[in-house]
Amino acid sequence: MNKLDKTTIICRCEEISCEEVEEVISNGGRTFDDVKRITRCGMGPCQAKICTSMVAEIIHQQTGLSPSEIPLPRMRMPLSPIKLETLATNSTSFSAVKSVLDEVELEEGKVR
């Protein structure tokens, strides 16, 4: 871990360097998810499986937070990429999902 220099690639999927991670922390970021949102580190196909511990190490070195105080990245379903058709059920009735036009309401034949 002491071998990281500024150009070391921390996130291979999105090609994010050590320097980019460090900049987020120096601007006030404190968690993996702060780093993720600003740099895209951990947003690629591996979903942070490679970079988590290296980012935690950088946060630890820059802020002095102990590893137990650094929250893990929020893990996102489906954890490993799966095809959209695996999730689809082929139903065409919707409840929570809407179309924008459905929200347009007519009142006496006119748009509200």
Next chain:
Amino acid sequence: METNYETIVIGGGVVGSGIAYHLSERYKEGVLVLDKKYPMSGTSGSTQAWVWVHNKTPSWYAEFSMYSAELYPYLSKKIGDVEYKRTGGLSPFFNESDREKAEKLAESYRKIGIKIKVLSREEVLEKEPYMNPEVAGATYSSIDGNVNPFRLIDMYMRAAKRNGVRYSTYNKVTEIKKQDGKYSVVSDKGAFECKNLILAGGTWSREIGDMLGVKIPVNQLRGQILVSEPLKPFLNFTISGLRQANNGEVLMGYSMEEAGFNRATTLDVIQETANMAVQYVPGLRKAKIVRAFSGIRAMPEDGFPILGKVPGHENLYVAATHSGVTLSPLIGTLITELIMDGETSIPIDRYSLRRFG
């Protein structure tokens, strides 16, 4: 850290940071932004970030949204590339019976200068060849688009800081007092004083208002989104329901649930979202889904923005709204005008907190 400021903004999301940046363009007095976590950890970081105008109703609200969309190219020039793309927006429908509603929408908008076309099936497929050939038609407007929300807020913050704005993050506000004509804002990292106080707490507006005895009727509405692996560019427009980002990822989802602050993703809504996506663009069937995320949107009780001076409280301002990404450049401009000039270039009386009585 300095504890006296001319203006404090509570909330560093797209609305709060937008206000702080616009203020800093004209105003060199001290401005402090307080955020309970880090900007983007709430609503502003969990959105498809459409800059959307053309299906908003009533037409006066669409007109308000249009003015904000018009500011985006200019904003990008000022703060840096926020990946704003005015792609045009397409809202498909699959039943011929929806055409009448679409025509009525187009007709009511013609009067305010928002041009909506109602497209035939063939016209939709010509514009967006990967759309389901069973589509009946779509409404289309050239003003709609999308932006990268992470870059937008990061650039707002960077530009604001260059202009002297201070940010204090991971700093939750716990109490607000009014003393000797000033506001005292007590936070986890100490107390700060200011003359002007701006409440831009988004989904937490109600809780922040309570600290001053002000009722800000904002509720929470959950939305869930699926993200694909990067695909070659194949979608031309911002489709209501899905869009393709610069890096090729497709973001899919348009759902609404009342779930309080619960940000879980749930299999039933993920499945419905998958069904919607394959109904719109069947070719997505084989695309890999990399992740699902959910966000909590702020939703004022009547659906419309709450903007401007808080009645009965001197130097207290509120900006709480749904569609913060679409409206942020306009809200930043208007709140700045209100503070600096005492009036706004377009009327915002309609959006006053007063309407809730």
